[in-house]
């Protein structure tokens with residue numbers, strides 16, 4: 733089908749795709765669009781505590797499927813994207829970020845010191861566990877952005893929490909890269925006989941979900 737026109741049409745068209753057409757692959761341009769959009773996702777402080785790992789390798793994906801409750805979309809979608817977060821969020825992370833702000837915007841590093849110190853203070857007040865939860869929340873913003881971008885571009889997306897993150901980290905060697913997996917996403921094109929495509933969307937009515945305080 734051609735791309736939906738409005739954001740509401742896009743969100744009516746999309747659904748969490750279960751069965752992907754193995755013969756349909758994203759073009760380089762489509763993949764690049766999705767990756768650019770997630771790279772441009774906002775994050776708290778702008779810190780971008782994430783890495784997005786694009787897995788094409790079929791053998792690797794068979795292994796990952798074994799750690800993902802045998803969900804067929806892990807192997808069958810055009811691409812699998814792993815949303816991982818950086819485990820080591822410390823003063824150095826902040827300095828690297830502040831340096832990049834200074835460079836991109838052409839301002840002196842020292843003028844941003846106060847901002848950097850505030851972020852350092854925020855991070856150092858948290859336990860490692862809390863930091864990883866905070867980082868996961870940022871990754872989920874990018875997830876929402878990817879779901880939206882897919883819908884608008886007419887690309888199917890299958891988000892997944894149903895997998896063993898530790899096993900994923902092991903298979904992908906993320907531990908050594910200082911990363912941990914938070915959520916994974918299959919992207920590609922729906923199979924003609926993907927059953928949920930025909931189901932009516934289940935959402936609570938507006939009156940139940942939206943509270944207006946006037």
Ligand SMILES: Cc1cc2nc3c(=O)[nH]c(=O)nc-3n(C[C@H](O)[C@H](O)[C@H](O)COP(=O)(O)O)c2cc1C
Pocket residue numbers: 746747748749750803891892893894895915933
């Ligand atoms: C964060 C997240 C994780 C999900 N994990 C899975 C999963 O592991 N397996 C699966 O089949 N669907 C998964 N889903 C799909 C949801 O079940 C689906 O989005 C929800 O039922 C609403 O349906 P819709 O997206 O088709 O409108 C996940 C969705 C989200 C947003």
